[in-house]
Amino acid sequence: MPSYTLYYFNGRGRAEVIRMIFGVAGVQFTDKRYEFSEWEKYRKEMPSHCMPVLEIDGKTRMPETMAICRYLSREFGFYGKTNMEMFRIDYISDCLYEIMHDYMRYFHEKNGRFGYMSSNMASNTKGNMTSNAKSGTSVSATSSTSSSMKSNMSSNQNSNSMSSDMKTNMSSNPNSHMGSAMSSTSLESSNRSNGNVKKT
Incomplete structure (x- = not known):
């Protein structure tokens, strides 16, 4: 099993769904968090000068939230078994990410x-x-x-109804493994209690 380090700010934000995937898979990772005040010092070390970034075996660093999510989901067997299942997972994930992007x-x-x-x-x-x-x-x-x-800002006021539709869709679809991973809201604390996360 490769060793994983996740780089992000000291908060949930765009990296939380990645932490949830690690939690559902029961895979240990190092949760490296930076304060906003430190970011300028480390910006140039990150691909595309952005975070989150996933480091694999201390060598390869890859950015972008959804690219990381899809990679880990394939590695951990959460990405469906057929092309149609993958299609469904993609559209649910992308809809939710657009809502989160507007919120951020x-x-x-x-x-x-x-x-x-x-x-x-x-x-x-x-x-x-x-x-x-x-x-x-x-x-x-x-x-x-x-x-x-x-x-x-006004479009965010309408996002609650879309978010509930997405949650209903995910919970009613047994094939959507990514959906079940994303619907868990308390994984960060359970990860730490189970020893899956090494926070630095």
């Missing part, structure tokens, strides 16, 4: 780096308008960025 954008926009980025963008726009006004040029501020953010 909404969360960061309010509390994290997207909020920081949007405030910087507003400040830069204001600065550009001021400098252009001084030079006698009339500039109208563009609102497309803020409109798309508002649209993203």
Whole structure:
């Protein structure tokens, strides 16, 4: 069995579903977590300069949440036996990931780096308008960025009903092994109590 190290921030986020797959499989892995304040120091060490990243046998590092999930699901026998089962697992997983992606954008926009980025963008726009006004040029501020953010936030309000449909679909489908892995919500604590996770 290969040795696995999962790199992510000190939180659930996009890596939690990967931890759940390890938990369902009963496979040990090292859960390497970084604080946000440490990220700039380690960013260049990660493929694509992003996380989560899965390291295999201390050599190969691969990024992207769903690519990691599919790889581990194939390794652990959770990816279905027929092409149609795999198709069903893919569509359920991708729908849920899109919901999570919108939630993560909404969360960061309010509390994290997207909020920081949007405030910087507003400040830069204001600065550009001021400098252009001084030079006698009339500039109208563009609102497309803020409109798309508002649209993203409002679409999240409708995601609860889609999420419940997905849960119903997963629980009613005995062939969807990935679905059963993703529906467990308390695996992180049970993993640690069973000794599956070495947190660093």
